[in-house]
Amino acid sequence: MAKGRSKTVFFCKECGYESVKWLGQCPGCKAWNTFVEGPAVKASAGKEQIRWKKAEPSRLSEVSITEEERTLTGITELDRVLGGGIVTGSLVLVGGDPGIGKSTLLLQMCQSMVAAGKHILYVSGEESVKQIKMRAERLGKFEQELFLLSETNLDQIVEAVTEQRPDVVIIDSIQTMYREEIDSAPGSVGQIREATAVLMRLAKELSVSVFVVGHVTKEGVVAGPRVLEHMVDTVLYFEGDGSAPYRFLRGVKNRFGSTNEIGVFEMCGNGLKEVVNPSEYMLQGKPEKEAGSVVACTLEGTRPILIEVQALICQTSFNMPRRTAAGTDYNRVNLLMAVIEKRLGIRLGDCDAYINVAGGMRIHEPALDLAVVAAILSSYRNQALEEGSICFGEVGLVGEVRAVNMAEQRVTEAAKLGFRKCILPQVNKKQLTLSQKVLNGMELIGIDTIYELLGVL
Numbered sequence: 001m002a003k004g005r006s007k008t009v010f011f012c013k014e015c016g017y018e019s020v021k022w023l024g025q026c027p028g029c030k031a032w033n034t035f036v037e038g039p040a041v042k043a044s045a046g047k048e049q050i051r052w053k054k055a056e057p058s059r060l061s062e063v064s065i066t067e068e069e070r071t072l073t074g075i076t077e078l079d080r081v082l083g084g085g086i087v088t089g090s091l092v093l094v095g096g097d098p099g100i101g102k103s104t105l106l107l108q109m110c111q112s113m114v115a116a117g118k119h120i121l122y123v124s125g126e127e128s129v130k131q132i133k134m135r136a137e138r139l140g141k142f143e144q145e146l147f148l149l150s151e152t153n154l155d156q157i158v159e160a161v162t163e164q165r166p167d168v169v170i171i172d173s174i175q176t177m178y179r180e181e182i183d184s185a186p187g188s189v190g191q192i193r194e195a196t197a198v199l200m201r202l203a204k205e206l207s208v209s210v211f212v213v214g215h216v217t218k219e220g221v222v223a224g225p226r227v228l229e230h231m232v233d234t235v236l237y238f239e240g241d242g243s244a245p246y247r248f249l250r251g252v253k254n255r256f257g258s259t260n261e262i263g264v265f266e267m268c269g270n271g272l273k274e275v276v277n278p279s280e281y282m283l284q285g286k287p288e289k290e291a292g293s294v295v296a297c298t299l300e301g302t303r304p305i306l307i308e309v310q311a312l313i314c315q316t317s318f319n320m321p322r323r324t325a326a327g328t329d330y331n332r333v334n335l336l337m338a339v340i341e342k343r344l345g346i347r348l349g350d351c352d353a354y355i356n357v358a359g360g361m362r363i364h365e366p367a368l369d370l371a372v373v374a375a376i377l378s379s380y381r382n383q384a385l386e387e388g389s390i391c392f393g394e395v396g397l398v399g400e401v402r403a404v405n406m407a408e409q410r411v412t413e414a415a416k417l418g419f420r421k422c423i424l425p426q427v428n429k430k431q432l433t434l435s436q437k438v439l440n441g442m443e444l445i446g447i448d449t450i451y452e453l454l455g456v457l
């Protein structure tokens with residue numbers, strides 16, 4: 001082989017797609033201008049794993065399963081998203097925008113786990129141990145020792161972990177870690193992949209659970225956490241509106257539990273507080289008897305959450321009416337407005353329409369359709385909905401109201417928060433099996449089309 005220049009390839013810093021030449025658009029994740037040049041990755045950690053043993057398939061019936069060993073973190077919202085605690089020897093990625101609260105969440109997890117007698121090593125490549133101490137002071141008292149390490153050299157970290165044998169290791173953040181053998185800068189796709197592979201091996205071989213923080217990056221040469229999503233066991237994203245105090249922890253991938261579970265937190269002066277009843281929280285400050293405000297019930301994973309949908313419909317003063325949708329799908333809102341125009345004969349073509357899901361949540365569930373339609377109609381006619389009513393249901397192109405899943409849970413959640421009237425798809429109403437406690441004082445109105453909705457409003 002000819003020696004000379006070391007081989008370089010191009011990586012997409014969004015998703016890690018590899019290509020021998022530079023590309024404008026990534027074929028993997030369709031992002032533009034994300035390719036950066038880097039040395040070809042020698043996956044040393046991967047190579048050592050290969051053992052040339054004869055591969056022998058097992059019989060399904062003979063595979064014995066032992067329940068994975070799980071440890072509770074003591075933070076209920078986090079445990080839920082993890083699928084019931086941390087699985088021993090798993091690698092968990094916690095991704096999110098810089099400053100959203102990833103380090104805070106993990107430090108709080110440390111706080112509650114050391115109190116339960118766990119041995120934890122918190123490795124930070126971003127902050128000095130003094131800075132971590134300062135943050136810890138804000139969070140309150142640490143009852144037992146937590147071990148801190150300010151280090152970015154992965155080999156040193158592996159050594160420390162092997163020596164200390166902690167139960168849990170936190171790596172904050174993966175983008176600051178490097179291995180000398182890989183000759184690209186920390187944060188490059190090559191380094192991140194190598195670091196993840198090393199940590200994965202560490203987790204499996206020593207049976208330590210590893211949490212890895214990954215910043216979502218918009219610009220620059222630092223690769224994002226999507227590069228390692230496929231390598232880790234569990235991917236959690238911590239998201240929220242920077243201006244609002246709510247934070248949502250979302251499971252995106254979980255080899256040991258269901259995804260799509262969410263945990264809800266509030267950022268306070270002394271760390272993150274769990275929000276035990278998100279519905280109540282989301283409806284805080286909801287105006288009463290105002291046109292254009294409708295409460296809907298959406299499902300996040302298996303969890304029903306009540307949220308307020310707001311619409312403002314007014315005569316446009318532009319050539320092209322303005323339409324915006326915050327917290328939900330813009331195209332879906334446009335589609336629903338077209339359905340209203342066509343099926344109900346209401347002229348919305350010369351109206352501006354602003355739709356907003358209050359509380360900073362992003363919802364893409366079709367069950368929200370009926371509430372969006374109701375909010376638009378309510379604002380258009382300047383008529384408020386009756387106090388204490390909620391609605392949910394999917395709206396089809398011919399204006400039919402279609403069934404949604406888990407209607408019982410939705411109605412029950414509404415009843416729990418004192419709602420007395422529920423507008424829902426007729427099909428769902430017929431199949432509901434509700435306890436008497438819920439049914440008492442709850443008026444259920446089943447509708448088949450949005451035309452019937454007009455009558456109910």
Ligand code: TYD
Binds near residue numbers: 098100139269
């Ligand atoms: P941090 O956990 O450092 O974010 P990340 O690790 O995701 O980059 O959180 C930083 C933000 O959180 C910072 O803007 C201050 C705020 N914060 C509070 O409001 N209260 C607190 O108790 C703490 C520790 C942080």
Ligand code: MG
Binds near residue numbers: 102172
């Ligand atoms: Mg941080």
